[in-house]
Amino acid sequence: xxxxxxxxxxxxxxxxxxxxxxxxxxxxxxxxxxxxxxxxxxxxxxxxxxxxxxxxxxxxxxxxxxxxxxxxxxxxxxxxxxxxxxxxxxxxxxxxxxxxxxxxxxxxxxxxxxxxxxxxxxxxxxxxxxxxxxxxxxxxxxxxxxxxxxxxxxxxxxxxxxxxxxxxxxxxxxxxxxxxxxxxxxxxxxxxxxxxxxxxxxxxxxxxxxxxxxxxxxxxxxxxxxxxxxxxxxxxxxxxxxxxxxxxxxxxxxxxxxxxxxxxxxxxxxxxxxxxxxxxxxxxxxxxxxxxxxxxxxxxxxxxxxxxxxxxxxxxxxxxxxxxxxxxxxxxxxxxxxxxxxxxxxxxxxxxxxxxxxxxxxxxxxxxxxxxxxxxxxxxxxxxxxxxxxxxxxxxx
Ligand SMILES: *Cc1c(COP(=O)(O)O)cnc(C)c1O
Numbered sequence: 355x356x357x358x359x360x361x362x363x364x365x366x367x368x369x370x371x372x373x374x375x376x377x378x379x380x381x382x383x384x385x386x387x388x389x390x391x392x393x394x395x396x397x398x399x400x401x402x403x404x405x406x407x408x409x410x411x412x413x414x415x416x417x418x419x420x421x422x423x424x425x426x427x428x429x430x431x432x433x434x435x436x437x438x439x440x441x442x443x444x445x446x447x448x449x450x451x452x453x454x455x456x457x458x459x460x461x462x463x464x465x466x467x468x469x470x471x472x473x474x475x476x477x478x479x480x481x482x483x484x485x486x487x488x489x490x491x492x493x494x495x496x497x498x499x500x501x502x503x504x505x506x507x508x509x510x511x512x513x514x515x516x517x518x519x520x521x522x523x524x525x526x527x528x529x530x531x532x533x534x535x536x537x538x539x540x541x542x543x544x545x546x547x548x549x550x551x552x553x554x555x556x557x558x559x560x561x562x563x564x565x566x567x568x569x570x571x572x573x574x575x576x577x578x579x580x581x582x583x584x585x586x587x588x589x590x591x592x593x594x595x596x597x598x599x600x601x602x603x604x605x606x607x608x609x610x611x612x613x614x615x616x617x618x619x620x621x622x623x624x625x626x627x628x629x630x631x632x633x634x635x636x637x638x639x640x641x642x643x644x645x646x647x648x649x650x651x652x653x654x655x656x657x658x659x660x661x662x663x664x665x666x667x668x669x670x671x672x673x674x675x676x677x678x679x680x681x682x683x684x685x686x687x688x689x690x691x692x693x694x695x696x697x698x699x700x701x702x703x704x705x706x707x708x709x710x711x712x713x714x715x716x717x718x719x720x721x722x723x724x725x726x727x728x729x730x731x732x733x734x735x736x737x738x739x740x741x742x743x744x745x746x747x748x749x750x751x
Contacts (some may be wrong), residue, residue: 355720357635357711359390360600364727369594370403374588376568381429382609383588384419385411386585388642390599390715391592395723399422410560413438416447421492428525429562431586433497434547438463439473443482452489454510455736460484461514461521468518481520487527487562488566490547493539494531504550525560525582526551537570545576548581562586593715601718602708603674606691607632618685618693629696633674636690640718641673641711673712697701 374379382405384396395409397419400408410416413434414681420428430450433456443464451457464482488507491498511521515547526547530540544561551558564586566574575583593599611617630720634705635641672683674694681700684693696702 356604357639357641358602358604358708358722358724359720360726361391362598362600362727363725365595366598367399367403369598370399370591373591377571377585377587378580379410379584380591381407381562381586382582382591383409383431385409385415385431385584385588386716387719389588389592390601390693390713390720391723392719393419393424394422396592397425401425407584413442417441420447422445426594429527433489435459438467440467443467445483446485448485448487450489450527451486451490452499454503454506456497457486457510457521459531460486460515461516461519464519467573468666474521481516481518484519484521485524486521487525488523490526490528490543492528492530492543493535494529496529497730498528498564501546501550504547505554507551508554508556523556525562526558528564529586530563530565532565537573538565540566540570541577544578548578560584589716599715601711601713601720603633603692603711604637605631605633605703605705605707605709608696608702609703619688620685622685624684626695626697628698628700629702630684631694631696631703633692633694633711634713634721636687638689639720640713641692641712642687642750643717674709675711676709677701 372655382396382400384393384400386392386393388396393415397408400425407429408419408425409429410419411430411433412432413430413436416428416430425446427446427448429450431450433450433452435456438460449460451460461484464484467653468482488496491500511523526548528543537600544563548558548561555646556628558581559581562584563574565573565586571583571585609617609623609630611628611630613624616622617623617624617630638644654682670683672692672694674681674692676696679700681694681696684695687693
Protein backbone atom coordinates (compact mmCIF):
# COMPACT_ATOMS: atom_id res chain seq x y z
CA UNK A 355 0.00 0.00 0.00
CA UNK A 356 1.37 3.31 -1.02
CA UNK A 357 1.10 7.03 -1.01
CA UNK A 358 -0.97 7.97 -4.04
CA UNK A 359 -1.22 11.00 -6.26
CA UNK A 360 -4.60 11.24 -8.00
CA UNK A 361 -4.45 13.43 -11.06
CA UNK A 362 -7.57 15.03 -12.39
CA UNK A 363 -6.18 14.45 -15.84
CA UNK A 364 -8.84 16.24 -17.84
CA UNK A 365 -8.63 19.53 -15.95
CA UNK A 366 -4.88 19.33 -15.66
CA UNK A 367 -4.32 18.81 -19.37
CA UNK A 368 -6.88 21.42 -20.29
CA UNK A 369 -4.95 23.93 -18.20
CA UNK A 370 -1.62 22.91 -19.73
CA UNK A 371 -3.05 23.37 -23.23
CA UNK A 372 -4.56 26.69 -22.27
CA UNK A 373 -1.17 28.00 -21.12
CA UNK A 374 -0.06 27.98 -24.75
CA UNK A 375 -2.70 30.67 -25.40
CA UNK A 376 -1.78 32.66 -22.35
CA UNK A 377 1.97 32.47 -22.89
CA UNK A 378 2.76 31.53 -26.48
CA UNK A 379 6.04 29.62 -26.73
CA UNK A 380 6.39 29.13 -23.00
CA UNK A 381 9.11 26.84 -21.71
CA UNK A 382 7.99 24.15 -19.25
CA UNK A 383 10.30 23.82 -16.24
CA UNK A 384 10.94 20.22 -15.22
CA UNK A 385 13.24 19.88 -12.24
CA UNK A 386 13.83 18.57 -8.74
CA UNK A 387 11.10 16.18 -7.65
CA UNK A 388 9.11 17.11 -10.76
CA UNK A 389 6.75 19.22 -8.69
CA UNK A 390 5.49 16.01 -7.06
CA UNK A 391 4.68 14.33 -10.38
CA UNK A 392 8.24 13.23 -11.11
CA UNK A 393 10.44 14.61 -13.89
CA UNK A 394 9.84 11.72 -16.27
CA UNK A 395 6.11 12.00 -15.93
CA UNK A 396 6.17 15.72 -16.75
CA UNK A 397 8.60 15.24 -19.62
CA UNK A 398 6.44 12.49 -21.02
CA UNK A 399 3.27 14.58 -20.80
CA UNK A 400 4.76 17.67 -22.36
CA UNK A 401 6.59 15.76 -25.07
CA UNK A 402 3.34 14.17 -26.17
CA UNK A 403 1.78 17.61 -26.17
CA UNK A 404 4.32 18.54 -28.80
CA UNK A 405 6.52 20.89 -26.78
CA UNK A 406 10.03 20.88 -28.17
CA UNK A 407 11.83 23.00 -25.64
CA UNK A 408 12.07 22.42 -21.90
CA UNK A 409 14.15 23.73 -19.02
CA UNK A 410 15.68 21.45 -16.40
CA UNK A 411 17.38 22.36 -13.15
CA UNK A 412 20.70 20.58 -13.30
CA UNK A 413 23.17 18.92 -15.64
CA UNK A 414 22.26 15.54 -14.15
CA UNK A 415 18.60 16.10 -14.93
CA UNK A 416 19.45 17.05 -18.50
CA UNK A 417 21.49 13.86 -18.91
CA UNK A 418 18.74 11.72 -17.44
CA UNK A 419 15.90 13.15 -19.53
CA UNK A 420 18.14 13.37 -22.59
CA UNK A 421 18.48 9.59 -22.54
CA UNK A 422 14.77 9.09 -22.90
CA UNK A 423 13.43 12.07 -24.81
CA UNK A 424 14.58 14.02 -27.79
CA UNK A 425 13.58 17.56 -27.13
CA UNK A 426 14.91 20.06 -29.62
CA UNK A 427 16.28 22.25 -26.86
CA UNK A 428 16.94 21.58 -23.22
CA UNK A 429 17.97 24.51 -21.08
CA UNK A 430 20.01 23.79 -17.96
CA UNK A 431 19.00 26.46 -15.47
CA UNK A 432 21.72 26.02 -12.87
CA UNK A 433 25.26 26.98 -13.90
CA UNK A 434 27.51 23.95 -14.30
CA UNK A 435 30.72 23.84 -12.29
CA UNK A 436 31.12 20.06 -12.04
CA UNK A 437 32.75 17.51 -14.30
CA UNK A 438 31.53 17.10 -17.86
CA UNK A 439 32.26 14.10 -20.07
CA UNK A 440 32.09 12.84 -23.64
CA UNK A 441 28.39 12.09 -23.29
CA UNK A 442 27.80 15.79 -22.83
CA UNK A 443 28.91 16.54 -26.40
CA UNK A 444 25.30 16.79 -27.49
CA UNK A 445 23.58 19.40 -29.52
CA UNK A 446 20.39 21.00 -28.29
CA UNK A 447 21.56 21.51 -24.75
CA UNK A 448 21.83 25.08 -23.57
CA UNK A 449 23.84 26.07 -20.53
CA UNK A 450 22.98 29.02 -18.34
CA UNK A 451 26.07 31.11 -17.72
CA UNK A 452 26.11 33.92 -15.19
CA UNK A 453 29.79 34.77 -14.78
CA UNK A 454 33.10 34.74 -16.58
CA UNK A 455 34.25 31.83 -14.40
CA UNK A 456 31.23 29.74 -15.34
CA UNK A 457 31.81 30.47 -19.01
CA UNK A 458 35.49 29.61 -18.79
CA UNK A 459 34.73 26.41 -16.89
CA UNK A 460 32.47 25.11 -19.64
CA UNK A 461 34.83 25.99 -22.46
CA UNK A 462 37.88 24.53 -20.70
CA UNK A 463 35.99 21.33 -19.89
CA UNK A 464 34.74 20.76 -23.42
CA UNK A 465 38.07 21.70 -24.92
CA UNK A 466 39.79 19.11 -22.72
CA UNK A 467 37.22 16.44 -23.56
CA UNK A 468 37.74 17.05 -27.27
CA UNK A 469 41.51 17.06 -27.05
CA UNK A 470 41.49 13.82 -25.00
CA UNK A 471 38.99 12.17 -27.26
CA UNK A 472 40.56 12.71 -30.64
CA UNK A 473 38.31 10.26 -32.36
CA UNK A 474 35.06 12.13 -31.83
CA UNK A 475 36.81 15.40 -32.54
CA UNK A 476 38.29 14.09 -35.76
CA UNK A 477 35.04 12.54 -36.87
CA UNK A 478 33.43 15.86 -37.62
CA UNK A 479 36.40 18.16 -37.76
CA UNK A 480 34.06 21.00 -36.91
CA UNK A 481 34.30 22.77 -33.58
CA UNK A 482 31.83 21.87 -30.87
CA UNK A 483 29.10 24.45 -30.59
CA UNK A 484 28.58 25.40 -26.98
CA UNK A 485 25.13 26.92 -26.60
CA UNK A 486 24.70 29.33 -23.76
CA UNK A 487 22.16 31.67 -22.25
CA UNK A 488 23.49 34.80 -20.62
CA UNK A 489 22.01 35.02 -17.19
CA UNK A 490 21.21 38.59 -16.25
CA UNK A 491 21.28 39.36 -12.58
CA UNK A 492 17.93 40.51 -11.23
CA UNK A 493 17.09 41.88 -7.80
CA UNK A 494 17.04 38.26 -6.64
CA UNK A 495 20.82 38.63 -6.33
CA UNK A 496 21.20 35.07 -7.51
CA UNK A 497 23.89 34.21 -10.01
CA UNK A 498 24.04 36.33 -13.10
CA UNK A 499 26.13 38.91 -14.92
CA UNK A 500 25.78 42.45 -13.64
CA UNK A 501 24.99 45.35 -15.92
CA UNK A 502 28.62 46.49 -15.51
CA UNK A 503 29.74 43.11 -16.87
CA UNK A 504 27.51 43.53 -19.91
CA UNK A 505 29.95 45.58 -21.93
CA UNK A 506 32.73 43.02 -21.41
CA UNK A 507 30.78 39.87 -22.13
CA UNK A 508 31.55 39.76 -25.84
CA UNK A 509 35.25 40.18 -25.19
CA UNK A 510 35.17 37.43 -22.56
CA UNK A 511 33.45 35.11 -24.99
CA UNK A 512 35.99 35.92 -27.67
CA UNK A 513 38.86 35.27 -25.25
CA UNK A 514 37.39 31.99 -24.05
CA UNK A 515 36.75 30.42 -27.47
CA UNK A 516 39.20 27.85 -28.79
CA UNK A 517 39.69 26.01 -32.08
CA UNK A 518 37.66 23.17 -30.72
CA UNK A 519 34.94 25.06 -28.88
CA UNK A 520 32.81 27.79 -30.34
CA UNK A 521 30.24 29.65 -28.31
CA UNK A 522 26.77 30.48 -29.47
CA UNK A 523 24.60 32.81 -27.44
CA UNK A 524 21.05 31.53 -27.61
CA UNK A 525 19.58 34.39 -25.68
CA UNK A 526 19.30 36.16 -22.38
CA UNK A 527 17.70 34.87 -19.23
CA UNK A 528 16.32 36.79 -16.30
CA UNK A 529 14.62 35.36 -13.24
CA UNK A 530 12.41 37.64 -11.22
CA UNK A 531 11.37 37.22 -7.60
CA UNK A 532 7.81 36.06 -7.07
CA UNK A 533 6.96 38.90 -4.76
CA UNK A 534 8.22 42.32 -3.78
CA UNK A 535 9.02 43.61 -7.25
CA UNK A 536 6.48 45.65 -9.20
CA UNK A 537 5.87 45.08 -12.87
CA UNK A 538 7.35 48.45 -13.78
CA UNK A 539 10.53 47.48 -11.93
CA UNK A 540 10.66 44.22 -13.84
CA UNK A 541 10.13 46.07 -17.09
CA UNK A 542 12.86 48.49 -16.21
CA UNK A 543 15.27 45.63 -15.55
CA UNK A 544 14.46 44.03 -18.91
CA UNK A 545 14.85 47.39 -20.67
CA UNK A 546 18.21 48.10 -19.06
CA UNK A 547 19.59 44.79 -20.21
CA UNK A 548 18.34 45.12 -23.75
CA UNK A 549 19.65 48.68 -24.03
CA UNK A 550 23.02 48.03 -22.43
CA UNK A 551 23.69 45.04 -24.67
CA UNK A 552 22.53 46.89 -27.73
CA UNK A 553 24.92 49.73 -26.97
CA UNK A 554 27.81 47.31 -26.74
CA UNK A 555 26.94 46.01 -30.19
CA UNK A 556 25.12 42.86 -29.21
CA UNK A 557 21.63 42.51 -30.57
CA UNK A 558 19.42 40.52 -28.29
CA UNK A 559 16.94 38.41 -30.13
CA UNK A 560 15.64 36.02 -27.48
CA UNK A 561 14.95 36.56 -23.83
CA UNK A 562 13.67 34.07 -21.28
CA UNK A 563 11.74 35.49 -18.36
CA UNK A 564 9.79 34.19 -15.37
CA UNK A 565 7.10 35.13 -12.87
CA UNK A 566 5.02 37.47 -15.03
CA UNK A 567 1.27 37.42 -15.52
CA UNK A 568 -0.11 36.72 -18.97
CA UNK A 569 -1.01 40.40 -19.35
CA UNK A 570 2.47 41.49 -18.31
CA UNK A 571 3.99 38.99 -20.69
CA UNK A 572 1.96 40.42 -23.57
CA UNK A 573 2.93 43.90 -22.48
CA UNK A 574 6.67 43.26 -22.77
CA UNK A 575 6.22 41.48 -26.11
CA UNK A 576 4.52 44.59 -27.41
CA UNK A 577 7.06 46.98 -25.97
CA UNK A 578 10.06 45.19 -27.50
CA UNK A 579 8.73 43.63 -30.71
CA UNK A 580 12.19 42.73 -32.00
CA UNK A 581 12.84 40.51 -28.98
CA UNK A 582 11.39 37.02 -28.88
CA UNK A 583 10.26 36.55 -25.28
CA UNK A 584 9.55 33.16 -23.72
CA UNK A 585 8.38 32.61 -20.20
CA UNK A 586 9.54 29.71 -18.07
CA UNK A 587 6.65 28.10 -16.22
CA UNK A 588 6.90 25.68 -13.32
CA UNK A 589 4.42 25.99 -10.47
CA UNK A 590 1.89 27.91 -12.54
CA UNK A 591 1.94 25.23 -15.19
CA UNK A 592 1.88 22.04 -13.15
CA UNK A 593 0.23 23.12 -9.92
CA UNK A 594 -1.86 26.11 -10.86
CA UNK A 595 -5.03 24.83 -9.25
CA UNK A 596 -5.52 22.72 -6.14
CA UNK A 597 -8.33 20.83 -7.86
CA UNK A 598 -5.89 19.22 -10.31
CA UNK A 599 -4.68 16.74 -7.75
CA UNK A 600 -5.57 14.80 -4.63
CA UNK A 601 -3.01 13.19 -2.42
CA UNK A 602 -4.01 10.17 -0.41
CA UNK A 603 -2.54 7.71 2.01
CA UNK A 604 -3.80 4.23 2.82
CA UNK A 605 -4.55 2.88 6.29
CA UNK A 606 -2.31 -0.13 6.84
CA UNK A 607 -3.13 -1.17 10.37
CA UNK A 608 -4.87 -0.01 13.54
CA UNK A 609 -3.77 -0.90 17.07
CA UNK A 610 -5.49 -0.10 20.33
CA UNK A 611 -3.30 1.57 22.96
CA UNK A 612 -3.81 2.35 26.63
CA UNK A 613 -2.66 5.47 28.41
CA UNK A 614 0.93 5.06 29.63
CA UNK A 615 1.65 2.12 27.34
CA UNK A 616 4.87 2.29 25.34
CA UNK A 617 4.92 2.10 21.55
CA UNK A 618 6.89 2.81 18.38
CA UNK A 619 10.49 3.45 17.38
CA UNK A 620 11.01 5.84 20.23
CA UNK A 621 9.09 3.86 22.84
CA UNK A 622 7.16 6.94 23.87
CA UNK A 623 4.43 6.45 26.44
CA UNK A 624 0.99 7.14 25.09
CA UNK A 625 -0.43 10.28 26.70
CA UNK A 626 -3.99 9.03 26.33
CA UNK A 627 -5.89 5.91 25.51
CA UNK A 628 -6.93 5.52 21.90
CA UNK A 629 -5.69 4.01 18.66
CA UNK A 630 -2.48 4.01 16.72
CA UNK A 631 -3.34 4.28 13.06
CA UNK A 632 -0.56 3.23 10.70
CA UNK A 633 -0.79 4.94 7.34
CA UNK A 634 1.36 4.80 4.21
CA UNK A 635 3.78 7.62 3.44
CA UNK A 636 6.78 8.74 5.46
CA UNK A 637 9.90 10.82 5.34
CA UNK A 638 10.90 9.26 2.01
CA UNK A 639 7.70 10.72 0.57
CA UNK A 640 8.27 14.14 2.10
CA UNK A 641 5.94 13.65 5.05
CA UNK A 642 7.17 15.84 7.87
CA UNK A 643 8.46 18.47 5.45
CA UNK A 644 5.06 19.88 4.73
CA UNK A 645 5.28 22.87 6.99
CA UNK A 646 8.34 24.94 6.26
CA UNK A 647 8.56 27.51 9.00
CA UNK A 648 10.66 30.57 8.42
CA UNK A 649 11.58 31.85 11.83
CA UNK A 650 11.44 35.62 11.71
CA UNK A 651 13.18 36.21 15.00
CA UNK A 652 15.87 34.59 17.13
CA UNK A 653 13.24 33.66 19.65
CA UNK A 654 11.28 31.74 17.04
CA UNK A 655 14.44 30.14 15.81
CA UNK A 656 15.30 29.01 19.31
CA UNK A 657 11.83 27.58 19.78
CA UNK A 658 12.20 25.57 16.59
CA UNK A 659 15.58 24.23 17.60
CA UNK A 660 14.15 23.14 20.92
CA UNK A 661 11.20 21.58 19.14
CA UNK A 662 13.37 19.41 16.91
CA UNK A 663 15.98 18.78 19.57
CA UNK A 664 13.51 17.38 22.06
CA UNK A 665 11.64 15.36 19.44
CA UNK A 666 8.38 17.05 20.24
CA UNK A 667 7.14 15.93 16.89
CA UNK A 668 4.58 13.72 18.58
CA UNK A 669 2.79 16.82 19.78
CA UNK A 670 2.34 18.10 16.22
CA UNK A 671 -0.74 18.01 14.11
CA UNK A 672 -0.09 15.86 11.08
CA UNK A 673 -1.16 16.69 7.51
CA UNK A 674 -3.40 13.60 7.44
CA UNK A 675 -7.14 14.14 7.69
CA UNK A 676 -10.05 11.79 8.07
CA UNK A 677 -13.62 12.99 7.59
CA UNK A 678 -12.42 16.57 7.60
CA UNK A 679 -10.47 16.31 10.85
CA UNK A 680 -6.72 16.52 11.20
CA UNK A 681 -4.99 13.98 13.40
CA UNK A 682 -1.85 14.10 15.54
CA UNK A 683 1.42 12.38 14.88
CA UNK A 684 1.91 9.62 17.45
CA UNK A 685 5.66 9.85 16.80
CA UNK A 686 7.95 11.25 14.10
CA UNK A 687 7.18 9.77 10.67
CA UNK A 688 9.16 6.67 9.66
CA UNK A 689 10.70 6.19 6.22
CA UNK A 690 7.54 4.98 4.48
CA UNK A 691 4.94 4.83 7.23
CA UNK A 692 3.45 7.33 9.62
CA UNK A 693 1.79 6.58 12.93
CA UNK A 694 -1.19 8.74 13.85
CA UNK A 695 -2.97 8.95 17.17
CA UNK A 696 -6.75 8.70 17.13
CA UNK A 697 -8.47 9.35 20.46
CA UNK A 698 -10.86 6.66 21.77
CA UNK A 699 -13.91 8.65 20.75
CA UNK A 700 -12.80 9.42 17.21
CA UNK A 701 -14.41 7.70 14.24
CA UNK A 702 -11.91 5.17 13.00
CA UNK A 703 -11.18 4.50 9.34
CA UNK A 704 -11.13 0.95 8.01
CA UNK A 705 -7.89 -0.76 7.18
CA UNK A 706 -7.40 -0.18 3.45
CA UNK A 707 -9.36 3.05 3.47
CA UNK A 708 -7.72 6.21 2.16
CA UNK A 709 -6.99 9.37 4.11
CA UNK A 710 -6.41 12.72 2.50
CA UNK A 711 -2.94 14.08 3.17
CA UNK A 712 -1.69 17.57 2.45
CA UNK A 713 1.86 17.66 1.24
CA UNK A 714 4.12 20.31 -0.14
CA UNK A 715 4.34 19.29 -3.78
CA UNK A 716 7.92 20.48 -4.23
CA UNK A 717 9.17 18.07 -1.58
CA UNK A 718 6.73 15.19 -2.03
CA UNK A 719 7.25 11.96 -3.94
CA UNK A 720 4.52 9.45 -4.52
CA UNK A 721 4.68 5.69 -4.85
CA UNK A 722 1.78 5.59 -7.22
CA UNK A 723 -0.04 7.87 -9.64
CA UNK A 724 -3.65 7.45 -10.68
CA UNK A 725 -4.88 9.38 -13.69
CA UNK A 726 -8.58 10.11 -13.54
CA UNK A 727 -10.65 10.72 -16.65
CA UNK A 728 -7.72 10.17 -18.97
CA UNK A 729 -9.56 8.05 -21.53
CA UNK A 730 -11.73 11.08 -22.33
CA UNK A 731 -8.81 13.07 -23.69
CA UNK A 732 -6.50 11.05 -25.86
CA UNK A 733 -3.14 12.57 -26.58
CA UNK A 734 -3.18 14.49 -29.80
CA UNK A 735 -0.21 12.60 -31.14
CA UNK A 736 -1.66 9.24 -30.28
CA UNK A 737 -5.33 9.64 -30.93
CA UNK A 738 -5.47 6.29 -32.64
CA UNK A 739 -4.28 4.65 -29.45
CA UNK A 740 -7.59 4.95 -27.61
CA UNK A 741 -7.87 3.98 -23.99
CA UNK A 742 -10.11 1.16 -22.94
CA UNK A 743 -13.71 2.41 -22.98
CA UNK A 744 -15.63 2.73 -19.75
CA UNK A 745 -12.56 2.57 -17.57
CA UNK A 746 -12.53 5.58 -15.31
CA UNK A 747 -9.18 5.24 -13.66
CA UNK A 748 -5.89 4.64 -15.26
CA UNK A 749 -3.19 3.44 -12.92
CA UNK A 750 0.21 4.06 -14.37
CA UNK A 751 2.60 3.20 -11.59
C1 LIG B 1 12.56 26.94 -11.08
C2 LIG B 1 12.70 28.05 -11.99
C3 LIG B 1 11.58 28.56 -12.66
C4 LIG B 1 10.18 28.06 -12.39
O1 LIG B 1 9.81 28.52 -11.14
P1 LIG B 1 8.33 28.35 -10.58
O2 LIG B 1 8.28 29.30 -9.45
O3 LIG B 1 8.17 26.94 -10.18
O4 LIG B 1 7.41 28.73 -11.69
C5 LIG B 1 11.77 29.57 -13.57
N1 LIG B 1 13.01 30.07 -13.83
C6 LIG B 1 14.11 29.60 -13.19
C7 LIG B 1 15.44 30.20 -13.52
C8 LIG B 1 14.00 28.58 -12.26
O5 LIG B 1 15.10 28.12 -11.64
